[in-house]
Amino acid sequence: MERTYIATDDRHSLFYRELRLQLQAAGASLVDAEADSTATFSILYDDTAQRVLSVSARNVPTEYEVYYTIQYTIDDGITRLLEPRTLTVTRDYTYDATLVLGKAREEELLRDAIVKDLVRIILKQISTL
Numbered sequence: 001m002e003r004t005y006i007a008t009d010d011r012h013s014l015f016y017r018e019l020r021l022q023l024q025a026a027g028a029s030l031v032d033a034e035a036d037s038t039a040t041f042s043i044l045y046d047d048t049a050q051r052v053l054s055v056s057a058r059n060v061p062t063e064y065e066v067y068y069t070i071q072y073t074i075d076d077g078i079t080r081l082l083e084p085r086t087l088t089v090t091r092d093y094t095y096d097a098t099l100v101l102g103k104a105r106e107e108e109l110l111r112d113a114i115v116k117d118l119v120r121i122i123l124k125q126i127s128t129l
Helices: 014-025 097-126
Strands: 003-007 039-055 061-075 080-094
Touching: 003 014, 014 039, 014 061, 014 097, 039 080, 039 097, 061 097, 080 097
Parallel strands: 003 039
Antiparallel strands: 039 061, 061 080
16 A cells, blocks of 8 residues: 555545545555555545434433444455445533533534544554555
């Protein structure tokens, strides 16, 4: 994976940006064209959202779960180096309607931490290729 191309539909996703940053920090050379690459990291699915985990007696959400799911594969143009894999990382947090701004920031920080965890897991997996 000396010259890697990252194939994705969304070049602005949190995951894509963090993956690029961490691959470069690890010394990988990223190229802008698949034809110039020795390996292609394909992001097949990249989605993040939140869902309600619990509600109060008055049917007001009190706990949320933030999740990030990706599906990816790696090939060298001839053979598949890594079969498609799906990873989901979740975090939950309590919600208080009186602290809306603080909770929105907490959700943002959790999402950032989840993305860093996903990238760390993937880098560990591909380090053995």
